[in-house]
Amino acid sequence: xxxxxxxxxxxxxxxVLAKLAGHHEVVGLDARAPGSGPGxxxxxxxxxxxxxxAEAARPDALIHLATVPGGAAEADPELAWRINxxxxxxxxxxxxxxxxxxxxxxxxxxxxxxxxxxxVGDATPVRPHLIYGAHKALMETWLATxxxxxxxxxxxxxxxxxxxxxxxxxxxxxxxxxxxxxxxLANEAFTCPVGRDATTWLMSVSKTAENIVxxxxxxxxxxxxxxxxxxxxxxxxxxxxxxxxxxxxxxxxTYEPDQAIEADFGRFPALxxxxxxxxxxxxxxxxxxxxxSALETIRKSx
Amino acid sequence: xxxxxxxxxxxxxxxVLAKLAGHHEVVGLDARAPGSGPGxxxxxxxxxxxxxxAEAARPDALIHLATVPGGAAEADPELAWRINxxxxxxxxxxxxxxxxxxxxxxxxxxxxxxxxxxxVGDATPVRPHLIYGAHKALMETWLATxxxxxxxxxxxxxxxxxxxxxxxxxxxxxxxxxxxxxxxLANEAFTCPVGRDATTWLMSVSKTAENIVxxxxxxxxxxxxxxxxxxxxxxxxxxxxxxxxxxxxxxxxTYEPDQAIEADFGRFPALxxxxxxxxxxxxxxxxxxxxxSALETIRKSx
Numbered sequence: 001x002x003x004x005x006x007x008x009x010x011x012x013x014x015x016v017l018a019k020l021a022g023h024h025e026v027v028g029l030d031a032r033a034p035g036s037g038p039g040x041x042x043x044x045x046x047x048x049x050x051x052x053x054a055e056a057a058r059p060d061a062l063i064h065l066a067t068v069p070g071g072a073a074e075a076d077p078e079l080a081w082r083i084n085x086x087x088x089x090x091x092x093x094x095x096x097x098x099x100x101x102x103x104x105x106x107x108x109x110x111x112x113x114x115x116x117x118x119x120v121g122d123a124t125p126v127r128p129h130l131i132y133g134a135h136k137a138l139m140e141t142w143l144a145t146x147x148x149x150x151x152x153x154x155x156x157x158x159x160x161x162x163x164x165x166x167x168x169x170x171x172x173x174x175x176x177x178x179x180x181x182x183x184x185l186a187n188e189a190f191t192c193p194v195g196r197d198a199t200t201w202l203m204s205v206s207k208t209a210e211n212i213v214x215x216x217x218x219x220x221x222x223x224x225x226x227x228x229x230x231x232x233x234x235x236x237x238x239x240x241x242x243x244x245x246x247x248x249x250x251x252x253x254t255y256e257p258d259q260a261i262e263a264d265f266g267r268f269p270a271l272x273x274x275x276x277x278x279x280x281x282x283x284x285x286x287x288x289x290x291x292x293s294a295l296e297t298i299r300k301s302x
Numbered sequence: 303x304x305x306x307x308x309x310x311x312x313x314x315x316x317x318v319l320a321k322l323a324g325h326h327e328v329v330g331l332d333a334r335a336p337g338s339g340p341g342x343x344x345x346x347x348x349x350x351x352x353x354x355x356a357e358a359a360r361p362d363a364l365i366h367l368a369t370v371p372g373g374a375a376e377a378d379p380e381l382a383w384r385i386n387x388x389x390x391x392x393x394x395x396x397x398x399x400x401x402x403x404x405x406x407x408x409x410x411x412x413x414x415x416x417x418x419x420x421x422v423g424d425a426t427p428v429r430p431h432l433i434y435g436a437h438k439a440l441m442e443t444w445l446a447t448x449x450x451x452x453x454x455x456x457x458x459x460x461x462x463x464x465x466x467x468x469x470x471x472x473x474x475x476x477x478x479x480x481x482x483x484x485x486x487l488a489n490e491a492f493t494c495p496v497g498r499d500a501t502t503w504l505m506s507v508s509k510t511a512e513n514i515v516x517x518x519x520x521x522x523x524x525x526x527x528x529x530x531x532x533x534x535x536x537x538x539x540x541x542x543x544x545x546x547x548x549x550x551x552x553x554x555x556t557y558e559p560d561q562a563i564e565a566d567f568g569r570f571p572a573l574x575x576x577x578x579x580x581x582x583x584x585x586x587x588x589x590x591x592x593x594x595s596a597l598e599t600i601r602k603s604x
Contacts, residue, residue: 134447138440145436223427
């Protein structure tokens with residue numbers, strides 16, 4: 001299978017490329033240009049030339065990761081619309097026009113669900129609050145419609161918080177969760193913008209890449225979207241496990257809860273991701289294995 | 303209240319303008335130009351100049367009816383996206399930028415719900431099948447997000463089949479329902495593209511306009527969208543009531559069911575529009591009063 005991966009130079013994209021290597025023919029696409037040759041397209045998805053190159057690559061499947069994320073989308077909603085909605089629609093349109101039934105794995109986000117106050121399951125309504133979450137919700141609906149019509153075979157996967165991202169500003173408002181891992185490994189002071197009892201949903205980048213690659217063969221069926229299972233943990237439990245695995249001194253953490261960040265990222269209720277599990281998607285096995293995997297990612301990259 | 307009405311020269315728009323007259327200050331907007339003066343804007347919503355005029359009108363509320371409807375959207379999805387999604391987003395953006403909390407009454411459609419095989423209620427998922435229905439679903443989600451954020455106070459109303467539309471091609475795939483009324487009044491032969499036992503949801507244009515105007519004062523609250531109540535009737539019952547009210551000879555009707563049209567417009571199940579009823583929206587009182595009202599609309603316009 002020839003797989004086109006957008007956002008291929010990014011944090012998740014690199015992990016996806018590593019999982020695909022040796023199993024599939026891969027074409028990476030990214031606005032940044034770390035690669036070259038026949039297996040790489042450098043370009044802005046908002047530009048027609050980039051779309052033409054993507055179409056010319058004649059992919060059998062698309063893994064669409066490229067996005068303007070949460071914080072960046074709030075700061076520049078017009079740019080975010082241009083990439084998250086308009087470019088996404090055009091990319092899928094030009095692949096579907098070439099041949100119908102192209103498999104599409106779309107990296108949606110739990111931000112599509114909005115602020116969650118009750119246990120989340122497959123019946124939880126999609127009620128975004130962030131611009132980014134709304135864009136993801138719109139594209140889920142669009143891809144589901146095209147799937148019903150037979151134009152594509154899509155599956156939208158709502159990703160939870162992924163750890164540990166690189167320290168560089170990712171534009172994600174939830175980046176503090178990754179920053180905690182970096183602070184622990186570097187034994188630096190850390191200011192936590194949510195309290196100890198804040199709860200969150202997490203997945204290691206390695207497990208995330210596995211799930212995304214599984215999206216290439218998972219059934220594409222009504223409602224064509226699923227919230228991925230995740231490890232739910234309180235910040236207190238997260239800190240305890242990180243300090244246990246790294247020897248980091250928890251006293252170096254200062255808690256300065258920010259109401260807005262707590263509302264968006266610190267009140268995640270219980271999660272029953274039954275549909276995703278039925279389709280073969282998995283969470284990390286435990287908080288301990290998740291943290292070990294996330295720490296390993298950082299160690300390898302430095 | 304100063305109310306901007308888009309699609310104001312259209313079938314529903316004209317009826318809405320008539321209901322608003324004398325109660326509100328009205329600014330009509332339409333790509334066609336039957337009006338002029340301070341209370342009228344002629345222009346394509348896809349053009350920045352039109353949006354600038356809309357913003358300059360400083361409306362307190364927007365009734366957004368302008369759309370590229372079902373059949374026309376299938377024929378030209380790019381044009382439909384430009385008006386139904388892009389222009390809608392920009393229009394709302396420029397009104398919300400001027401002052402937050404603008405009331406928005408958005409004419410959505412039961413096409414957003416998709417093909418309905420089971421009784422429809424407030425828990426029925428939004429699963430569009432038509433391009434037009436997907437566009438309406440996207441804008442419902444977008445308006446709900448903006449409402450949660452306090453940028454606008456929106457309510458999306460999913461309209462059923464409205465009768466009786468003018469005979470001229472409306473671009474709606476469901477136009478045959480209106481054409482039946484015209485055939486009856488003109489005592490002409492009529493080919494019905496669905497069978498006698500096909501079922502549909504209907505509302506007279508007069509009741510539709512009442513509901514849309516009620517949208518200006520109805521509560522704007524989660525989930526910011528409601529399926530309007532409608533009269534459910536089989537084509538057989540519809541024909542019996544029309545012939546009874548007009549003296550039309552039912553033998554002049556030939557039934558030539560088209561599978562695709564039956565799938566999209568001929569299999570409407572029972573409808574419980576509880577949310578909309580709680581918010582004060584109403585269906586026509588009976589099939590008889592609906593047909594009498596629809597026939598009256600045609601008689602007045604000829």
